[in-house]
Structures are given as C-alpha cells and as structure tokens.
Amino acid sequence: MDTKNWLQRRQVAVYAVAVILAIGVAVGRPESDSFLEGLIDPVLAVLLYVTFLEIPFVRLRRAFTNGRFMAAALGMNFLIVPVVVWGLTRFLPPEPVILVGVFMVLLTPCIDYVITFAELAGGNSEQITATTPALMLVQLLLLPMYLWLFMGAEVAEVIEAGPFIEAFLIIIALPLTLAWLTEVWAERSPKGESWQETMGWLPVPMMGATLFVVIASQLPRVQDSLSQITVVVPVYVAFLVIMPVLGRVAAGVFQMDVGESRTLVFTAVTRNSLVVLPLALALPAGYELAPAVVVTQTLVELLGMVVLTRVVPAGLVPERPSRIPLSNSVRGD
Template identity: 70%
Template sequence: MMPSKEWVQRHQIAVYAVSVLLAVGIGLARPAAAPAFERLITPVLAVLLYVTFLEIPFGRFRAAFTNGRFMAGALGLNFLVVPIVVYGLTRVLPQEPVLLVGAFMVLLTPCIDYVIPFTDLADGDAEQLTAATPALLVLQLLLLPGYLWLFMGSRIAAAVDPEPFLEAFLLLIALPLTLAWLTEQGATRSATGRRWQAAMGWLPVPMMGATLLVVIASQLPRVQDSIGRIAAVVPVYVAFLVVMPLVGRVAAGLLRLNTGESRALVFTSVTRNSLVVLPLALALPAGYELAPAVVVTQTLVELTGMVILTRVVPAWLVPDTPQPISTVDIAENE
C-alpha cells in the first residue's frame, strides 16, 4: 500500500537522514560510483521540481504574481540585503578563492525548489513564493557574475560559464513547470489525469531524499581528504540561518504583509539555491574542485536549520495573528 502524502511529510526528516547516511556510506565504500551518481543529479532534480510545482494551484498563480509588496520584499531581500549580509559574514573565512567562490555562489542565489514545501510546512504562503520563483531565478542568473566580480575580482567572474545556469533554467525550471501545468490541466479533464496528480502528491519528500543521495554520493569521494578546509564555512552558514530569518521578519513587518506572506518572506530570505547552483560549481575550471563540496555543505547545514525553522517561525517568529475579542464574546462569557 502506497503511504499517504501526510504520512510521508510527517516523516520527512527521517527520510532525509536515511538518505544522507546512505549517501555517506556509498561515497566512502564505493568511491568509483561517484561519476554515475553525478550523471543522475540533473534528472533527479528535474523530477523533484516537477512534483514540487504540482503542489501549486496554477489557477491562482497570476493573482499571486501581482502581489507587489511581497515581490518587492522577496527581490529586495535576496538581491540587495542578502549580498551585504553575505559579504560581512564571509570576512571571517580563510581568504581561499575556492572556499569563497563556493560560499558566494550558494549564499547569493535564493532557493526555488524545496523552499516551497518547507514554507508550506510552516503554514506560509507557498503559492506566493512559487509565483516569485521565475523572477528569483532570472535575477540570480543575471546578477551572480556581477556579485562574484564585485566580491572576488574579474578573474573569477570570467571563469563562470553561463551555460550551466541556462541549462538549469531550461531543464530544472521551465520544463518541470510546463509539465506541472499540463498535468494540472489534464487533471481537470480526465479521471486518469486526476489519479496521476494524486499519485505524484506523495513524491516531493522521497525525491528530495533521492536528490540528497545522488549529490552527496557523487561529491564525497572528491573531497573526503579536505573535510577540515570545507568545515571552515559551516559557522558562516549557521550564522546566515540565524541572521536572515530575523531580517526577513523585520522586512515583513515594514511591508505590512499578512501572516502567510510574512512566513514565506522569511523562508525565501534564508533558503539558498544549493542544489540548482551545483552544476555551475561543477563547471568551474581546474583549481576549484572543492567548490561543489562547499555548496553541498550548505545543503546539509540548511536542512538541519529547516527542521528548526519550520517550528520556530510559526510558533515564535511569525505567530498566528490573534483574533480580536468582540464585545459580544465578552457578554457571552459573562
């Protein structure tokens, strides 16, 4: 019997933990399998994004995209505030280009995939966030080379090949988004389409686990002798997880967003594009072999942080707005 979507979501952290442990075991025991796992990264990511986009009702997509205040907050935080925070936090890192470029790549690119289910778990406005993903992706495509040039100089900016990012957009965003829309259209017209959509509903968590498996198993053998150097970025990633939710909460208050939008703004400000930016890190020239591992390390730190934030954000940082007590309620209680 196929487990229900709700059951899978309740046990998602266990799924991710098993995937990580299995990936570490494979990476250490079978390092020769790394190239095979690396070839699986793009197709597995594409399926993950397809089933993620299926969660969004496209009929309300246009209305969500026209929310100017939320869009201004999401774009302003990710492309004006985050670069300032990232530059400040990375001043404590060893000034090794391979560490810096990996950290900058991942921290300067907002997440457009698993941020959506995590936002939903915290009762945030996942529709609003999904509506913002095309703009978030296009702007990071355009701005990342400029940020790398600003923070690291022209040499590293010239080393970044835009082709992997263009490929990521077509294969990991445009194609899954189009297929998800076609699936939803089919579900409105036939019972077969509805059954297919329902069957896909339980896949986001398993596919996230599969993504972690192939990414870690493919990269661990490359870097196991350099774990000490890579670990230097962990405090920066942890600090980012602490600082940005607070900044996001302040921004949501200034923009007077409602509770769901505020939670979504917090999550888009803190979650990063580690899995989608990985092909770009893999395309860096010789001398930057550790950069993909620096990117993947952020994924592991962030997933741990998400376990905490999905509870802290609705319970404390952006709690439900209390309903005002009317005079009628007072009279009835008396």
C-alpha cells in the same frame, strides 16, 4: 489510512533516514558518486512536478501580480544578503579559492527545492514559484557584478549564463508545464484526477530521495578536503541562523500574511548551490577547492532545511489569523 497525511506527520523521520542512508553510501560506496550526481536534476524535476501539482494554477496566476512579495524577495536576496555575506566572510582567511566558492553560493538565491521546503513549512508555494523567474534573471545579471566587487574582474569573467538557463528550463519550466497539463487532464478525465491524487503522497518521499542523492553524491567530493574547508562551516551555519530572522523582520515591514512570511524566510535563506556547482567546476586553475566549498554549503543547508521546516511554523512564524505586525516581528514574539 491517508498516506499523504501519514507521510507529512513523519516527514522529519523520513528525511533523517534519507540522510543516514546517504552518509552510509557516501562512506561505503564513494565510487557511486558520479552515477548519483547524474540523478540530481531528474530527482529535483520530479520533486518539483509533484510539488507544483499541489498548486491550483488560478492562485499561481494571482501570485504573479503580488508586487509586494516580489519587492521583498528581490530586496532580501540582492540587497540584504550581500551585506550579510560580506560581513560573514570577514571571519574567513583571505584565500581567494575559499572566498570565491562562498561568494558564488551565498549570493545566489535558490530557484528549485526552496519551493518544496516552503510548502512543507506551510508557506505560499505558488508565490515563490511565481518569483523564481525574477530570482533567476537577477542573480544571473548581478553575480558577476558582486564577484567583481568582492574579488576582482578575473573571477567575474568566468560566469556564464548557460548553467542558470539550463537549470531553469529543466528543473522549473518543464515540471511546471507538466503539472499544468496534468491539472487540465484531471479537470477533464477521471483518470487524470486519479493520477493527480496518486501523485499527492509523493512530495515527502521525493524530498527524501533528493536529500539522499545530493548528500551521497557530494559528500565524497568534500571528504578529501575536510581539513581545508571546515573553516567555512561556521559561516554557513551563521547564515542559516541570521537570514531567517531577517526574513521574519522583513515580513513584518511588508505586513505579509503567515504564508507569505514563511515563504520570504525560505527564499532569504536557501541558496542555489546545485546550479552554482557547475560554475565552480569551470573556474580556472588555482580554484580547484572552490567546488568543495560549494558542496559543503549544500550539505549544511539541506540539514538546516530539515530543521527549519519545523522551526519556522512552530516558532519563528507561527499560525496567526491576520497579517504579522512589524512590532511583533521586531520583538520576535
């Protein structure tokens, strides 16, 4: 039996089991949250390493020159998303402690597990991988500006570059380098080739492990604040519904093929919550609720991603032999 194909066909069941187990651990053993939180970065790094192994590096080099996709990804994340976020936050109570958490997490595009989710949905994973340095740099520069615009200078001044750079080096650069070295090894040695083939069945289990450690470690943080932060859940759900549709329309505008279109959808909707969380924890006194607001987005998004990995290829961006015309994108058929 082909383990890789068997797991891919049952990936939703694997993720559902991971989520159920994570909730069980979070409720039954909440004291384990600190240990599990320490596993998030290593698990993410392994997840992206096995994902990168699926990408031939000759295609990755070509992806760096795709200016159309780069322009679309940057435009969606730093022009369209802020407008959508501003509109959605008009439905929230005008409480700075809630608004700052929502703005911090929704204004920063994901640079890590978006690659895996795009891959699982049949997207162009090498293209989003090539785009992550630009997404990381631009969000680092623009997040303080957006917070200043939406919230004032006091909040904007606490944003530091350190967590963004550290996350990029550990979660993106290191796994990418190791994957490249593995590919070189596989080309020169049967042992390397065997190792690469063995790693091929790991993306789905590692995504399940990521769901488990993130939810099990972060759910206890949210439990004590449920009555205060439930107000943000509809905003996060609305974002998960709106942005895939806008990403689909943008793919039509840029005349993208199916793989690029699915990837654009995922980079438009996934957010950088795991990197933003340390920033929220570093906010000054009076903003203690902000980390719980960020964590809530993580939980909502991860569950939403499990759904979108099926909905995007099945209905939103189905398989087609040619580029997606704008007229079809607008009609939604």
